[in-house]
Amino acid sequence: MRIIRTKNYEEMSRKAAAIIAAQVVLKPDCVLGLATGGTPVGTYKNLVEWYNAGDLDFSEVSSVNLDEYRALPVEHPESYWSFMHRNLFDHVNIDPAKINLPDGNNMDAEAECARYDAVIKAMGGVDLQLLGIGHDGHIGFNEPSDAFDLGTHCVDLTEETIEANKRFFNSKDEVPRQAYTMGTGTIMNARKVLMIVSGRDKAEIIKKAFFGPVTPQVPASILQMHPDFVLVADEDALSLV
Ligand code: GLP
DSSP: OOOEEEEEEEHHHHHHHHHHHHHHHTTTEEEEEEOSTTTTTHHHHHHHHHHHOOOOOOOOOEEEEEEEEETOTSSSTSSHHHHHHHHHHHGSSGGGGGGOOTTTTTTOHHHHHHHHHHHHHHHTTTTTEEEOOOOOOOOOTBBBBBBBOOOEEEEEHHHHHHHGGGSSSGGGGGOOOOOEEEOOOHHHSSSSSEEEEEGGGGGGHHHHHHHOOOOOGGGGGGGGGTTEEEEEEEEETTTTT
């Protein structure tokens, strides 16, 4: 595990974007595993800027997103499909046919999870997986539990996650209660994992996840075992370690 310490959110975003950009330059047809949430917005902004400057070409890149809310219309502004288009896909030359997210509107959870796993397998796995972290240590929507889930599965979001994500909706009642998420096993199989973290409110969980025991009660802690895991975090997020 490698830790890159940055002064603030802006520097974290630039450093993370530089790592993703290097991946795209080195392997133009790479598979990028992408993430949502507040944290990656600045990273995507940098990638769009560098694309506009002519330094990046996404035409051969494929993407797989970590997760999607279940039963939220795809056109809802807070669906992860909408988030990804608004923050990245609509502004770069990625081929729409190469964009993949779980289909939150397929109510047959078993079929949808199997389909998504097959898509990732057919692509040959993920070259670089971008991650944020939830306050309870979740990655994607892999919430604390008694065992690590391997493949894509349907999860009931925890009260803490619903509470944290209500800022994106008009009220807490509007936050979906379930999601489809890539499994921890798939994340661990990514050839490189890049986590970005910013802010004092994440300091506690960073200490627990990366300086404490590996346990499914803190899902991100398993990344300690990943052979190529890079944590790019700002001073506030690293203030307790
Ligand atoms: C959501 C996403 C996660 C993300 C987490 C943290 O729950 N499913 O992928 O890492 O939020 O979000 P933020 O970056 O806004 O703190």
